[in-house]
Amino acid sequence: MELLTKDSLESVVLSKNIFNKPFKENLIHQVIVSFQAMHRQGSKSQKSRAEVKGSNKKPWRQKGTGRARAGSVKSPIWRSGGVTFASKPKKYVKKINKKMYKEALRSIFSKLFYQNRLVLLKDFSINSCKTFLLVKKLKDMLIKSVLIILSNYDKNLFLASRNLHMVSVCTTRNINPVNLIFFKNIILTIDSLKKIEEYLL
Template sequence: MFECEVKNWEGDSVGQKTFELRVAKEETASHIVHRALVRQMTNSRQGTASTKTRSEVRGGGRKPWRQKGTGRARAGSIRSPLWRGGGVIFGPKPRDYNLKMNRKERRLALRTAFASRLDDLIVVEEFSQQFSRPKTKDLVGAIASWGAAADSKTLLILSERSENVYLSARNAKNVKLLIADQLNVYDLLHADKVVVTVSALEKIQEVYSD
């Protein structure tokens, strides 16, 4: 059971919010979160880097000079890896970097990563109604009043997408907005402060409970 203070739009405390998430045991928590983070980082790699071997480089079919009698080293092709413009030895080729991780493990890692940010977690009331139109300055000011410094990286979690809030957050340099059912380990750990609305916190419990 975790307990957090709830703040309103002006940054004043208006109550407490408790939530419950099943997390990994202390001795295995860092290991499973690390595995999930490595999986996410490697799975985001395109794996399209490619170099040409000596057989794939254009040209080099003719022997550049005769085998003996020139005083120079033996050479069979101008596309040898030893030559400028030649092939590449053991260079990268297209490959799949994807790592597998069980769904239950991924969810456990996500819950554990979220719970580990309890000291940096800021729970706020719904504020989408404050935006009749996009206003980045108002959002940045509100985040500062909630306790997140302007130069710190802030992860803003909402229960559902609000177009005006999304457009306001899009221009903020250090603010990233996510919907509660689209969380990932990297963003949770990368942020200095995590701001979550009450309804988003309830949705996180609902979506990631098992």
């Protein structure tokens, strides 16, 4: 298995253990659900009637006043009373084993390879952190929706891509299944490809 670099026209041999795996839809779905659930805040909090500040004394006697019966000013039907089913902080984490996560990434990379969505370059950089430079470079490559995976942090590329909705830049340490599937094309450098193979083998 080989992939041709677009800028230097050199072919690079790809590992069959990463780029020649069957597409496991169920596993990928499970990993994506887990990844998205992990990023839910779950920090919503409301006060129940037990936590609302106020007296537990009966506001007025049960009969004879002409008003509705009331047992507490903390009642949920009263203004500023407690919430009936109060929301509390909750963790939405769904555990995924490392082997499952890595196998899902292998499956995704294999699918990207067979769909010709991987673009391999010897190097990818711009001289300044100007967005128009990055747009021009991608336009020359006829690429619109793209995830650029780098081996190391590149300040110019990160700053230049911030205002572009369909362009994202990350390092090999920050790749995730959601971004790999969302973007139409994936740009890899030779160095980032080597790091991905080291991580997934």
